[in-house]
Amino acid sequence: MKGNEAIAEAAIRAGCMHYFGYPITPQTEIAAYMAKRMPKIGGVFLQAESEIAAVNMVLGVAATGKRVMTSSSSPGVSLKSEGISYLAGSDLPALIVNVQRGGPGLGGIQPSQSDYFQAVKGGSHGDFKKIVLAPSSVQEMASLTSTAFDLADKYRMPAMILADGTMGQMMEPVELPEPNAKSFDKPWALTGTKGERKHNIVNSLYLKPEELEKTNFERYERYKEIEENEVLYEEYLMEDAEICVVSFGITARVAKNAIVEARAKGIKVGMIRPITLWPFPNKALRAAADKCKAFISVEMNMGQMMEDVQLAIECKKPVYLCNRVGGMIPSPEEVLAKIESVNEGGDK
């Protein structure tokens, strides 16, 4: 199954019956899959007139408490940014999938990770976060889709799957999650009062600054809780590692190959792979900073995650960058060469 299809099927199995989107390479298989499946199961597939329209339709359904998603690729996600801020400001759960391609501008159609900042630093106006999950296999494209819906519902906020063109296009065997629409209490949802309760208001406009300040503070209290409880990461050969590679998504897999080869040459290197990019695995990295002599951030952008690594370890140890951009993917040989040069004293 293709990674994109795995996301679509997993979303349906998580009880998502509403999909709104607009085509763009390399994520169109998600929309195509939804177009085929949704009418058969009584769900809604709608190709909107634009990305902006699609994300606002998502907001509408989210306000009713139903599970809903949209998907796009980099330039399309920029268009959705406004709506994502409104979702966050209205405290609404929804899933946004970004299957990244090279940028900026229209960029290219080959894989990239250059929307890291956009994904984890808000990406649109206002103080807010979204939960960002970075799958590294087709299996995780499916399982993290379920996780994203659950976390979004639990904390009443948008969640994002940050994948890339490789993860979207590649095929691997996948065990699909069991149908499981965990039920979350949503007393805030607009479901019609039936004359039995006071009406709910879903809104992101607060003209009194005291009130708006309060919503912001409350939201950040919730974010603290998420940072405490929902961090996901994988440690690989870290027990005795002197060099710590940090990488997510497709580059983590390339890095794994390089680490195996470096180990064969006697270099003590391991990897921390963030699965949640926000919340970021700060504690695990800080612990690694006490043991390791250097870090290498392997990513397909100009060093965006590297800054989060530096923040996490409070610049206690040097962080080197191993990157390709514009649709290029680093090869295991390139990563190995970087590991070797860092092992010999660094080449920053």
Add this chain to the structure above:
Amino acid sequence: MSCNILFAGFGGQGILFAGKFVAYKGLLENKQVSWLPSYGPEMRGGTANCSVIVSDEPIGSPIVSNPDVLVAMNLPSLDRYENEVVSGGKIFVDSTLISRKVERTDVDVYYIPATEIANEKGISTLANMIITGKLLKEVPSLGFDGIDAPLAKVVSARHQDLLEVNKTALKLGYDY
């Protein structure tokens, strides 16, 4: 044991399809597999290639940059990837479309006029499967047995009538 294969040609030759077939064959034999396409925005023309890994171990990077096996279905692909093949690897060349010989001497080379055979037999769109038939024969870890089930998987439901002709193409390659 891991076999890293790169299928390369131009769009419309069925490069991705052939790769998908080999990946599914591995999957149905309970091996670890990955299939990763790389192509331009064109439906036909342009370059198309795909990385297929069939392995007994979990697969790390799905990107094949140094293939054990290269299937080259046009000259730009052979020019581009000939020197990337590992020493002792295998190169399959569609000799109808590629007139030059492989320069490497440390690899096994198989020349199959796949496009010509396909045209002669009136199955001009199936040169990809002819060359794949030869591939299954010459790469022991893949093998020719059990082609029916993966074919049924990759040939779409509305084209199941094309199963037999795909099988014929694979056999033509196997017997060449």
